[in-house]
Every structure is written in structure tokens, then in C-alpha cells.
Amino acid sequence: MKKSLLFIAAMVFSTTFVAAQEFVYFGAKGGVNFSTFSGDGFSGFDEESKSRTAYHLGLLAEVPVSDRFSIQPEVLYSAQGYDIQEIEDEQDVEFQLDYVTVPVLAKLYVFKGLSLEAGPQFGFLVQNEVDSASGSVEMDDDNFNSFDFSVGLGASYKFSNFFLYGRYNAGMTDIYDIDGVEVDAKNSVIQAGIGLLF
Template sequence: MKKLFLFAAIAAFGITNLQAQDGVSFGAKGGVNFSTLTGDDVDDLDEDNARTSFHVGAIVEIPISDRFSVQPEILYSGQGIKFEDEDFLGQGTEAKIKLDYINVPVLAKFYLVEGFSIEAGPQFGFLVNDEFEIEDSNGDTIESEDLDAASFDLGAAVGLGYKFTNGLFLQGRYVFGLSNIDDSDEEGAFEDDLTNSTLQFSVGLQF
């Protein structure tokens, strides 16, 4: 099923490419993620618990009018959370929950003035890696195991962007999860509902 979803997302981009018309632009982007999880299981953790990772992928901007566009994207995105607990992990150790997705946001994009836009829309995420790791003070992995995370993640994105006349663009975006990252009926690593929460900063080029 996961492969089917991925194929459908890639095919959608291919169809858009074949049906491209005047004004449609394509591009590539990448940037940094600051991600965490929200829910009762993590509310008592230190505030500095964001996992720093990256995202990279492709975009298509389809103009509907002078000020309004639809922008689907396909991104590889590293998400999750990190935390330290000396009582549980030992001094100098750090734990990470790594949740990596192929994300497909489909955004409505409104230009307030030339170049400057606001954007919002749903995001569909397909899990490609889930892992719990414990690292020592040197950054070496001392324990690693797979998690029973949900294969599909539904979220919503809101953000701002600025596109220069040469096609270079900058984006800042917040993506909040709408579905539980654990949909298993069996008892796993997650006792309560947990959702993704990701702050993204991107740079890209449209052509």
C-alpha cells in the first residue's frame, strides 16, 4: 500500500508535467527541519527537544490567477524528536525518535504583493523509516530498534514565501500533524496520541 501511494504521488507530478501550460513553473528546494512531537507522552520533556534534520524535493506551481496558485510538492523529510533523561539513559546520552517521510503537500498560494506569498494546505506523508536510537556522548549509536509508527501521516501546512525575479525563492513553513503517528492496535512505544510538529526553512529555484 505504501508503494502504491508513492507511485500515485510521483505519477501526479508526471501528469502535471505532460499537461504543463503557459505560466506553470517547476523547481527544486531543500532546507532544514526542526521537528518534535506533541502529546501527553512528551509534554514533560525539556523544551529543547527538537530533532534537527533536512528536507529536499521538487515543486510545481500552477497559476490560477495573477495572485493565486496551487503548489503541489514532493519532499523527503526527516522528522521526529530527541530527548535527554539521565535517570533513564545515563549521563551524556541522548535518545532520538527518527521518523522519515515522503511528504506530498498541496498548497494554496496567495500573493499579497509581487513576490511575497502566504500558503496553506494539506500534507500527505508516507513513512519510509522509523527508528529509536540512543547515542553516547561521542555521538555513537549504542542502541537502535524499529518502531511501530503509522505508515501514513496527515498534516496541515501554513507558511510564507518570497520569490525573486530570477526564480530563487525562500520559504518558512510550519506543519502540524492531524493524525496519530501510532495506529497499531498492539501495545507499542507510544502510550498516548502523538502528532508531528515541524518547522521548516527552505531555499529553492523555480524555472
């Protein structure tokens, strides 16, 4: 699975930029995730659920198409999931769902430095654990969709060779895939961070 993800990431970068290498800006980025789920979820989760605060980190490339429009593919490790507060002892139970994500964004520069971003994101589940005061337990892979499709909307501001950004990723596919159980829960992630262009 991990070898397949690395192959996909390599293909995204190599095939997109082979014809325009001299115009491509490469970079790295990282920041914080505030993730939870949208939808009804499990019965009783709605009022007690809250966001998981974690991180994302990865590489990007920006390919200018014109003076004001660019395509920006990325490959990120994104720690997502959500927290559930137990009613009895009020201890947090953290559902850790970590993905390798591949956003492909269209960037429109509204004026110098400031851009609006939108595009699809393809996610591949690489870790699923429950973390509580009693320790961490890995969950059954068969209960989760290994692929996640999201739509990202955001903005960034570029200062010379570094930039600040914020983004919201709205999940379109269900997190869970449990036989005989209908669970309406999709990823919902707010991201903010800083990046550096090489």
C-alpha cells in the same frame, strides 16, 4: 512500499499539470527541519523532549491560476522525529521518523514576490530508528502509523528564479499505533529553506 510512493509522486505531478504545462513552473527546494511532537506523548516525555534538527529536500511545481493565486504541489523527503534527553546520564536519544511527504498548497500573493501558503500534506513513513550513543536501532513498523496527515501554513518570497520560505506543519494523525497503549503524539515540524525555479 517505495515503488508505491514513487508512483504516487509521479501521478501527482502528471495529472495536475497535463492540461497546463506551458504555464507551470518546476523547481527544487531544500532546507532544515525542526521537528518534535505535539500532544501528551508517553508519560514523562513532556519535560525532557526537544526538537530534532534535520533536513528536507525535494521537487515542486507551481501552477498559476490567476495573477495572485497558484497551486503548488511538492514531493519531499522529510527527516522528522524528536529527541529525548535521558534523565540519568543526560545523553540524547534521537527518534528518527523520516517521511516522503506530498504537500498540496494554495498560494496567495499578497504583493509582488511575497506569498502566503496553506494546504494539506500527505506523509508516508519510510524510516523509523532510534539513535543514541550506543548506535542505531530500527523500530518495529507495527508500532507506527505508516500514513501521516498534516496541515501546512507558511510564507515564501520569490526573487526572480529562486525563493526563500518558512512553513509550519501541524500533524493531525497520531504517530504511534500500539495495541493496548494510548499515545497522544502528533508530528510538529518547522521548516525553512531555499528553492530554485527552472
